[in-house]
Amino acid sequence: MESENQSAREQLRTEQKRGERKRRSESSKSSSKRHTGPSFKHDPNRGRITHEKKFAAHPIKKLPGGKHGDIRIVPLGGVGEIGQNMTMVEWGSDILLIDTGVLFAGDDAPGIDGIVPDVSYLVERQKNIRGVLYTHGHYDHVAGAKYILPQLGYPRCFASPLTKEILLSTCDEVPGLVDALKPKFTDCNPMTKLTLGKFTVEFFHVNHTIPDAMGIVIHTPYGAIVYSGDFKFDYHPADGNPANMGRIAGIGAAGVAVAMVESTNVLVPGFAPSEYKVLDELREIMEEADGRVILTIFGSSVGRVSRIIEMAEDLGRTVWVTGRSLIKNTQIARRLNYFKCKDNTLRQLRGKVKFGPAKKTLILCTGGQGEYYAALTRAARGEHNSLHLQKGDTVIFSASEIPGNENQISTLKNNLARHECRIINTNNGHTHATGHGYQEDLKLMTNLLNPYYFAPVHGDLHHRMYHRDLVISDLNYPEEQTFVMDNGRGLILNHTGCRLMTPKEEIKTERVHYEFGRPVPVPELQKRVKVASEGLLILTLQHKGEKVSRVSHRSVGFLPGDPQHEVFKKIHEAAQQAFERNYDTKRSHTTLEHIIAKRVEQVIAEHIDRRDKEPVIEVMVVG
């Protein structure tokens, strides 16, 4: 009893401490209320499981145990951003990888097609790679494959058929790649059990906006390592198949050492709404609309798209599809029987087409993020060959606004308004539901898995720290059993427990930017971006021996409003001087160009106040 009282007091102190963590969502408070036994035999500690008790009796304590060496669990990408998800589990000479996602470039990397983690650590150890396990078919989890898998010598891959097909569809621009990858794939489903090196691997079904999303269980002697994948719990999902809670609880009961749970929506209280609310609303809008319905949706929302096509057929609407990823994924989903429809229900909107009656038309398109070249965006600008918007058209945005896209989405809406289209989006309808669980989904997952150690993944640092805090306060985890990882800096699990890697143990993994299939050196990219805001000055010096015969310049947006600015004359003089002072037959043109550029930089700084801004300077000495 004494010890129980003591731990009850400790519990109280912990709860008081928790009280200090204020300003969490309301939901965070509910878990601290407990029901005690009936009053006639009152014992406040009866049935009370403190976290000390809980972890002392944790399922992993019942495993055989023993020393089996270090297991390293290292995110190479996906923590520190939402995108480029890739995680490594390394145990001696066996390496498993989870996902090979891409990060799409933002404004800081214009022109870049995709960003993936540096995998040189894996390249050196490619003979150890026992397999790449895929959670689901979204691009942030599969579309880095075309950059990464060739570097790793085409390792074996394990994925659901849908995930595999979508992954392969992102590789079709690289000649021969699809043929090289296809035979490497093994089809998996939530019942699959794999033995890969010393590991045993299982999957479990979760809900997401794409069917066949799975979490991954990697069994080890220290307990299982679980990666939740992207998920929410949906009792009525688009594919009619709710996440298998019983299975997840079973995995938890068998002993989970480390759970990595996604954090995308950790700031949102409550449970994520069901996909069926959206489908009901979309059906209602389509029934009501007298004119054409134009629905813009992510190509990745395969589950919803499948149901929408069936719904449209039911309502007698022909479905016109446009947008690369949407066409590709719809074709794959149909081929794999994720939906059924008559051949003439589904058509591609390409070139000149003749639509049927407005009331019988549904147009599915990408472009809801205001992407400049997408079909909807072009139609809204009046630049689409066959899609001429008109009064009576209903435009449904069945997607969230991705942060950073607001301005271009706003431009799109203005252009739609100009055609007097009716706009329905999440402001005035339930036209979208996220695939990522809210706080209660996340807590439920971690509670079911009941891991000894918890490490949030899939989110910015502040999301993951918030997630960690949520698990500490609402699920009663001791802080030392929770870890906030960095890309390249993961966990080491062994017989003594689990810990964060030290900075020395980190794996180098920077972002690699790809453009037209090749990595772009970061300084080149920075130079390009700098030109956009600060302009560029090209200076050509012709010389004969040590004498400069002519200096000419060209400004690309440097002092664009003022081409006659006196500084240009000073630059010419200074460049000439710098050349003549530093000329030496032994000095290369490159060295001279560098010296001249430095001097010109000074002149600009002296003569114009540009507040931290200076143009990119390119000097070309020709002689």
Next chain:
Amino acid sequence: MESENQSAREQLRTEQKRGERKRRSESSKSSSKRHTGPSFKHDPNRGRITHEKKFAAHPIKKLPGGKHGDIRIVPLGGVGEIGQNMTMVEWGSDILLIDTGVLFAGDDAPGIDGIVPDVSYLVERQKNIRGVLYTHGHYDHVAGAKYILPQLGYPRCFASPLTKEILLSTCDEVPGLVDALKPKFTDCNPMTKLTLGKFTVEFFHVNHTIPDAMGIVIHTPYGAIVYSGDFKFDYHPADGNPANMGRIAGIGAAGVAVAMVESTNVLVPGFAPSEYKVLDELREIMEEADGRVILTIFGSSVGRVSRIIEMAEDLGRTVWVTGRSLIKNTQIARRLNYFKCKDNTLRQLRGKVKFGPAKKTLILCTGGQGEYYAALTRAARGEHNSLHLQKGDTVIFSASEIPGNENQISTLKNNLARHECRIINTNNGHTHATGHGYQEDLKLMTNLLNPYYFAPVHGDLHHRMYHRDLVISDLNYPEEQTFVMDNGRGLILNHTGCRLMTPKEEIKTERVHYEFGRPVPVPELQKRVKVASEGLLILTLQHKGEKVSRVSHRSVGFLPGDPQHEVFKKIHEAAQQAFERNYDTKRSHTTLEHIIAKRVEQVIAEHIDRRDKEPVIEVMVVG
């Protein structure tokens, strides 16, 4: 009775029609419920004022009337964007202007300091300008002055002292400008009445996040023209001075012909929350916090900043201020007595400083939008001289996230999380209230003003169309009395009524981009932006007469991952050929450069698939 029944039936039809405008916020339904007389003498039409009746008996019908020529009401900026607000009212040889705002550049105009409307129409008629009337001191309403007012020959200006001082503070970088403008200003307040040319002008008090925000009434023989300015109704605002509803209703009763009402938050149902909820919350956080409080806020939130400083003094916290606009505006507000504090309460955070005890420290800073060079952003990166963030610091975001800034704000939050600062923002606290009314504020304003014609301003097209629809459905306006204007295309008001200008009557008013005080030609700007995503190729050809002696190139981010690409050789060859084929002593270098660039463009298109992307090509022929 017959006619009343008829109009009742019409009313019914109108309401049925209104029923079709579905998917508006809940709030939109309330206004259609009416109380009829008591049942013992039941007459459903008793006391019922249909809109036909209402407008037939409208106060402007009681004005003397008569023909007084056309009055043109033209927004030169501010409709089509949120920013660069500027409206012209022209009646014969009398012109009044309302506001001279700036639009801050987005990602599509990197490096640009500010955007304002083209005012060439006004420059030609500057002798007619009777005055510039200012609503309030926010940059999107005043900070275009430094670009615009000198072009207009320094016209007379009318503003509250706070608005004037803030406007002048934005002009202090232009030598002599403050001195030139200062004597042109006349101090105004909500009691001021002005006669300017044929116009009489009055002001009325509204609430906003800055004190002394005013709406403007311009009296004409056809009724008043009212410009709401930015506003909300707040029963407990930061300056303790609620908007004067009685006054506004009085203006309405006297006869308003046209009301221009802002539309910023027209998509948000309900009433905007009061500023005092925020102030209460901020006080609570400051009381609770054991460590330093770092509060980031817009420099423009002068009302809230004033109260926060007094609150901090009350709680014994010294206030350190950093950020240009915040320092400027705080100094102005203190000088004009908008708040009072001891001299040593308020300090500037500049260079090396020694903070007092953490519990006694409040740091006010800008940077809540993640601006790269702002104090908070630098501190979060660990690059601030004196502000070293630490565990125990509470960082409050007392501002909304401006759409488009999410990614940089996210980076900021991640960096703050790295220092284990506690972050409180609108996700987990009432740390900000907007200054722009929600739907019910907007409807209340229009209802009080009771204008005959309604024209929404201050917002994107889709906002203003939504606002127009809201007024039609919820305030029972006939569509033909509502107008959605464009920049340059406003209204013509005369004895026959009011109508939208035809495209022929439009005033040319494009956006003018300023950098370092000078307008930037749009093609120069586009070129800069193009380089960022598509790269630049510099080609230098040396020639002796018709013979090319040497070709050299420099790539700035064009094929950055592949400097040895075979296309460069082909470019050299093609350029040399193009030169030699087209060389002619009569042809200028410029012409030749143009011909060569065209040819190089072709070669690039032939040899690499760049999907709509091509570099900027700069050819320099030197000989």
